[in-house]
Amino acid sequence: MTEVPRLPVPTWFVGCGNMGQAIVGGWRAAGIDLSSTVAIRPSGLPVTGVRTVAKLADAGAPPRLVILGIKPQKLDEVAPQLATWLTGRTTIVSLLAGAEAASLRKRFPTAGAIVRAMPNVTVGIRRGVIALYSEDADDKTRLELSQLFAALGFAPWMADEAKFSAVGGIAGSGPAYVARFIAALTRAGEQRGLSNEIASTIAIETVLGTGWLAAAGGESMNDVARRVASPNGTTEAGLAVLDAGLDRLVADTLDAAADRGAQLAEAARLS
Numbered sequence: 001m002t003e004v005p006r007l008p009v010p011t012w013f014v015g016c017g018n019m020g021q022a023i024v025g026g027w028r029a030a031g032i033d034l035s036s037t038v039a040i041r042p043s044g045l046p047v048t049g050v051r052t053v054a055k056l057a058d059a060g061a062p063p064r065l066v067i068l069g070i071k072p073q074k075l076d077e078v079a080p081q082l083a084t085w086l087t088g089r090t091t092i093v094s095l096l097a098g099a100e101a102a103s104l105r106k107r108f109p110t111a112g113a114i115v116r117a118m119p120n121v122t123v124g125i126r127r128g129v130i131a132l133y134s135e136d137a138d139d140k141t142r143l144e145l146s147q148l149f150a151a152l153g154f155a156p157w158m159a160d161e162a163k164f165s166a167v168g169g170i171a172g173s174g175p176a177y178v179a180r181f182i183a184a185l186t187r188a189g190e191q192r193g194l195s196n197e198i199a200s201t202i203a204i205e206t207v208l209g210t211g212w213l214a215a216a217g218g219e220s221m222n223d224v225a226r227r228v229a230s231p232n233g234t235t236e237a238g239l240a241v242l243d244a245g246l247d248r249l250v251a252d253t254l255d256a257a258a259d260r261g262a263q264l265a266e267a268a269r270l271s
């Protein structure tokens, strides 16, 4: 039996909104012990499975691991207070889109390792993708984090920060893009007289089934499409329209997200 990974004691979630709670949920589902984990969020609203407090001062013993789950725009508000709780034994895992390792190190000079993680919300059901990157984590820390994040899905370490951002652009934002595609399929079904319930179930099951088919068989997406689209048939007629614009649309979508990431990184560098 695979051993359940252990969280460093104590672990703090500094900011525990959508993404923090998805990670907590995934770790709970994996059977990871969260009894020494604290969520710090100004609202003090409870987070299922972990002790929740509104202020850092109420969190207790200084953290061995910090999962930084605030919005990037809050970094300069939170960093000075958080920095006073850190020691060389604290690993910081930042979920912040755009905040580069060097910018984080500037704000947390006394911390041990600084690691960037770019997860997506599907970590909550342990089917996530989590890109990892660090300039200073040692092998022990990397192994420990690999085990913890592998409990939530596919968790590759990236060799450089540019590739880390590339994975983040696809995986971190990806569920939102796929959700839009499912919604568009659903609307198309409704426009053809299906109820919303039937149309959305069909759209979701079709996306799930296609993903599983490709993952299970190792087929390329071209092969999958070829299996569906017979020459001069109905699907091929549909693909002719989709193919005329989809690659450009997806590239423009990722470019827009990357531009915004660059703006956030620049703001974090300057402040």
Ligand SMILES: NC(=O)c1ccc[n+]([C@@H]2O[C@H](COP(=O)([O-])OP(=O)(O)OC[C@H]3O[C@@H](n4cnc5c(N)ncnc54)[C@H](OP(=O)(O)O)[C@@H]3O)[C@@H](O)[C@H]2O)c1
Binding pocket: 014, 015, 016, 017, 018, 019, 020, 040, 041, 042, 043, 044, 045, 068, 069, 070, 071, 072, 074, 077, 078, 095, 096, 097, 118, 119, 120, 121, 172, 173
């Ligand atoms: N959502 C995603 O799919 C996704 C994907 C990849 C990366 N990320 C990254 O994850 C981070 C969090 O995103 P999110 O979607 O989870 O945002 P969110 O739902 O708005 O959560 C932000 C959290 O920060 C807390 N917070 C605000 N001010 C604080 C302060 N001064 N001290 C401590 N905590 C404070 C909020 O507290 P309250 O709960 O009390 O309001 C909330 O728990 C972002 O940096 C984002 O770039 C998100």
